Amino acid sequence: MRQQIWLTLIVCQIAMILSAAKLQAVDELSPEIKSRFSQASSRSFQRFDPERERTWRGPYFFMQLADTQYGMFTGNEGFEQEAALAQRTVEHINRLRPRFVIVCGDLTNATPNHPRYRAQVNQFHSDFSKIAPEIPLVCVCGNHDVGNRPSSGSIASYREHFGDDYFSFWVGGTFNIVLNSSVLKDPTAAPEVLANQQEWLDQQLRTAVAAKAQHIFVFQHHPLFLEQEDEPDQYFNIPLERRTPLLEQLKLANVRAVLAGHYHRNAYGRAGDMEMITTGPVGRPLGNDPSGFRIVIVDEMKIEHQYWPMDDVPEKVDLP
Numbered sequence: 001m002r003q004q005i006w007l008t009l010i011v012c013q014i015a016m017i018l019s020a021a022k023l024q025a026v027d028e029l030s031p032e033i034k035s036r037f038s039q040a041s042s043r044s045f046q047r048f049d050p051e052r053e054r055t056w057r058g059p060y061f062f063m064q065l066a067d068t069q070y071g072m073f074t075g076n077e078g079f080e081q082e083a084a085l086a087q088r089t090v091e092h093i094n095r096l097r098p099r100f101v102i103v104c105g106d107l108t109n110a111t112p113n114h115p116r117y118r119a120q121v122n123q124f125h126s127d128f129s130k131i132a133p134e135i136p137l138v139c140v141c142g143n144h145d146v147g148n149r150p151s152s153g154s155i156a157s158y159r160e161h162f163g164d165d166y167f168s169f170w171v172g173g174t175f176n177i178v179l180n181s182s183v184l185k186d187p188t189a190a191p192e193v194l195a196n197q198q199e200w201l202d203q204q205l206r207t208a209v210a211a212k213a214q215h216i217f218v219f220q221h222h223p224l225f226l227e228q229e230d231e232p233d234q235y236f237n238i239p240l241e242r243r244t245p246l247l248e249q250l251k252l253a254n255v256r257a258v259l260a261g262h263y264h265r266n267a268y269g270r271a272g273d274m275e276m277i278t279t280g281p282v283g284r285p286l287g288n289d290p291s292g293f294r295i296v297i298v299d300e301m302k303i304e305h306q307y308w309p310m311d312d313v314p315e316k317v318d319l320p
Helices: 002-027 031-036 080-096 117-128 152-162 181-185 191-210 240-252
Strands: 060-065 101-104 137-140 167-171 174-178 215-219 257-260 267-271 274-278 292-298 303-309
Touching: 031 117, 060 080, 080 117, 080 292, 101 257, 152 191, 174 191, 181 191, 181 240, 191 240, 240 267, 240 274
Parallel strands: 060 101, 101 137, 174 215, 215 257, 257 274
Antiparallel strands: 060 292, 167 174, 267 274, 292 303
16 A cells, blocks of 8 residues: 555656656747747737738738637646647648738636746747748737736736737738737726727728728737627627727728637627628637637638638648
8 A cells, every 4th residue: 555655656746847847848948939929019010021011912811810728628737738739730830831820819828927827828939939930920919818807017918928919010912900809898907008009090090091901900809799790798799888989990991800719619790891700719619619720811802711620621722
């Protein structure tokens, strides 16, 4: 009996040592890897040259991911399942070669003040740094990244690890706007951030319209709505108080589509001609849609998009 107890203790100690060594290895990322996640700065995304990318050059496609959410399967006790799904996603990305990849929020399950937050961030960095260097990776903040009631402190923590919480960039003649939707959901602790973002958004939309952008896309974590633009307030959408004026503003600028996550399953709706596209998770699903991501083909006059479960991803993407 004593031998069994001692053997169990030894096995546990070895497991703890190996686990600590793994976390330390992930923690020691090179400056080159870390720099990949600081491309969003000065309210722009530095990998794209705005002068060159302002011109339409023909069809392209990008991949939209959401809710990698390292730690959700186990309540922050581990993140092996999320890491495995992320690594499969990276393999698909490197085979398909999209124009860019964007992750629409909830990169981790732990929030910035949680003791396991740093380990989850580091694992995200480690996994997604394996994307081929020539494929830009764009990150969007979600409620787990900055908190359900974001503050200047939680947003600063996110910016330290992933760059700006809202910014814009041109790609192939299309104008792309990334918003911090958590302050749209609940601005109580950061009203100045919401006010600054709104003033900035006004200017960005005017710029895109004046430049005759081929398409305007908005990326954020929370859907503005799931199916109907006037649907009642609930956990998974933006409150009508802020949703309604924002929708009118986006429709007036002829925004083509808003793409979001947060729902951990797929949803779709329209506000006039504007599409509201909600994409299922790379990480843990909460509905019938399995883990996967969306491929969006951008043509001169339209877009096409489809959600692909991880096991059904095509070998290649054919452009028009």
